Every structure is written in structure tokens, then in C-alpha cells.
Amino acid sequence: MPIWIYILASVIKSAIVLGVLLTAVAYTVWLERKVVGHMQNRWGPTRVGPFGLLQPAADGLKFLFKEDLTPPHVYKPLYIAAPMIAVVFALTSIAVIPFGNSITIAGYTIPLQITTDVNTGLLLILGVTSIGIYGVALAGWSSNNKYSLLGGLRASAQMVSYEVSLGLSLVGVLILTGSFSLNDIVAAQGGHFWGFIPRYNIFLQPVGFFCYLMAAYAETNRIPFDLPEAETELVAGYHTEYSAMKFAMFFMAEYANMITVACLATLLFFGGWHGPIFGPEILQALLPVFWFVAKVFVFLFVYIWVRGTLPRFRYDQLMAFGWKFLLPLSLVNLIATAIAVAW
């Protein structure tokens, strides 16, 4: 394929994916307010548009028009850079995620993924998300506020601790597939066990999935692991001193990270875009993307469900859970998988 078609396709794909991602971020916030509202016997947003559907637009406008306060005691360069770091790296990791099989338009095969198939795709995602920690840590430090600093310290300690379990929980899947490429991992999950159960990794790696989900919740600082912004102790944690759009950037980063985690869970454990494919040609091209989005939606719902259900950990419980339970469990899972595959 000529280089200009390749570049054109990349630009178009980036624009579409970024647009969809940012819309998804906005509407995940809406979904969370709605679902948690109903769980708590309230209505959630209802006033702006039908079912409060225009609430994200109203929120966005409000963030833009609020006064952008910079407190006098902050370390300015990093105070400004921190929310940008957080949001840029949260949005970057979507680049290697494949949404479906490649499609053919006018004789050219175009992969449904911003980059082409990278043979270290999974490692790239882990690397990019691990750099995202700096956003939170630097925000806490540069605000020059004790609550912010404590939040930033908690966040970096928690993320470094749970990253170990997160990485180890994925190695089981890698052993089964023998590739870091997300496309290969999804391709290996096609077909069925005994003709009716889909060959998803969740059936082979239930313990690995459990470890991944726990570690990923901790990595995204979500309830029950949201100690970096524990309101009862730290006002708002690392983003205490932030207002207007800078505050919104942290919010966007958090929800974009949730979506990345949901995408990764879908790709690694739930067969990615695999699902029943039927009907005319146009439907056959679109159904894989539909299945992918549907699975991601289920994971986002579970996130919100957990938020509406569980209370927050205490800090010593968080560390004990990470190091004394999750890490040994993922190591045992890794060794068991290795023995089973070798045998």
C-alpha cells in the first residue's frame, strides 16, 4: 500500500478513535452518576436534556468558564504540567488497542487499530500507563499542600506496589499465547471448546483475571482503592489545589484509564472482538467492533457497580492485600500455568 494511503488512514483512524474515546469518557461520567444514583435510590442527572443526556456538555462548558485559579504557593511549571502529563499518557495508550479485524476498503486492507500490529503491544500499554503515575505524583508535590502531597505519595506508592501484580497476572495469558501482540492474543481466542463454549482466556485463567481486575482497579485509583483522593482524610488528595479545566484533565485521565483497563480486560480475557457474526456483508464488518464495545461497556458497568457497593480500604489493608495476598496469588497462578503448558 502506498505511504500516503497509510498516513491518511492513520490520521482518519486517530481522529475517529480520539473522538469516540473523549465522548466515551464524558458519557462514562454520566453513566456513573446515573447508575450510582439509582443504586442509592436517587435519580442522578435529569434536568439537562432527556435523561440528563446533555449533562456532560453542560459540565464541559462549566469547566471551561470557571475561573482557573493558580494558588500563589505552588511550584508553577510542574503544577501546570502535571494534569497535562496525566491526560496525555492516559489517552496515548489507546493507540495500540485493536478494535476489530482488519477491513478492506477499495482493495486496501486497513487494520482497525491506530498503529499497525506492534509485536510488543501489551508492553507498550504497560509502559505508557506506568509513566502516567508522574501526573498524579507531581500534582501532589507541586501543589505545596500537605493533603495534596499525601495524596500524591499514596498514589505513587500504591501504583508501584500494584504494578507488580498487574504485570504478573498478565504473564499467564502471555504463556498461553506466546506473543505480546494484542492481535495474536485475540486471534488465539477464536473458536470454541467442545463446540459451544467460546475459547476465551477467562476459562483458562480465572485466577489471572481476578488478579488483573484487582490490580487494575488499584492502578486507576478507583473505589475501593481510591486512597489517593480519600475525601474523608485528604480533602481531595492530589487535586485539592486544582480548579476549572486543570481539574477536569485529572478527571478525564481517570476515566480514560478506566476505559483502557476495560479494553485490555476484553482483549486479554474475553476474546476481544470475537462473537457471533452473521448477516449481510456490512453487518459482518461491523459486528466485531460492536462485540468489542459491548464487552468494554460491561466492564465499565462493573467498575461503577463496585463503586456503588464497596467501602474504601484502610491504607494498611491496601498494602497488605497487594503484597501479602495478590502478589503470591499471581505468582502461584504463573507457576501453575507454566507447569500446565510445559506438561
Add this chain to the structure above:
Amino acid sequence: MSVHLILFLAFGAVAVAGAINLLAQTHPINSALSLIAVMAALAGEYLLLGAEFVAAVQVIVYAGAIMVLFVFVIMLLNAGVEERTKGSRVAILFGVPGMLLGSLLVTWVVLRYSGTEAVPAGALPGAPRTIGTLLFHEFLLPFEITSILILVAIMGAVVLASKPPTVAPGAPIRRVD
């Protein structure tokens, strides 16, 4: 000039600029952040040479884990701004020419005698599978010895970090949970 070469030079320039900035900054956290930029630029160089796995590991281990701990420690210690001094006269008179001479010598020796050839972009065998096979077949013994070395270092850190019991002998022990 190919796109590869332009990108390679750009990443190299970022790495050098980051390293110089590391020395020039007076605030420890700015120095630490410049070091992260250097690491990231090096990862870009590895990627362009075709060593994808090394590039990813460079980002995950150095930029994502080790430097986070650096920044963590700087934040905890609350280290202040470094005081500027003029530096010793000996360092300026002998250090700078000595460093230049040394680096010239190393460059000359490497170019003249080591028999290394220039690596075209994307030519290194850096796929994860190749690295894995090399590590766990040919270089298994060095790999295992290194891991034992790291284990010893971890245990040493735990021993150094754990406080000795400060309770006087015979005093009632109070649990602090």
C-alpha cells in the same frame, strides 16, 4: 535523508539536551524529570534500531519504576534548591579538558579497533522471542546469577531498612498495629 535517520537524530538531540539540563537544573525534582526525558529518548533510539523489547523494558523499568522511586524519595525528603557555587578551579582547569580528551580517546579506540560496524536502522534482532531464547538458553547461567545478586540486594535493603527493636529488655511489649 530517510525518516528513520531524522527521527534517530531528533531522539539523540533530546537525550543530550535532557542530560545537559539534568546538570544545569538546581532543583532536584527538575533534574530527576530531565533524567526521565533522557530515558524516554533512549527508548525511542532502541525502537528505531529495531530492539522493540529493550525499548519497552527501558520505559517500564527505568522511566516507569526506578525513576518513580527517585521522585518519591525527593518528594519525601523535600530537598530544597541547590546552592550555586563557582566550582573548584582544579575542576575547570583540568577536569573539562581531561573529560574531552578521555571521550576522544574512547571514541577513537572504539572506531579503530573494536571491529564494530554501523547498524542500519531496524536491523537489530530485538523481537521478544529472540531475546527470550537468548536469555533462557545461551545465557541462562548469567541470568540466574544476576537474579540471585538482585535477591541479595533486596534482602540487604530489607535488613538495613528494618529498625532494631528499641524496647528495653523486660519492658512490657506494646503492639502497634
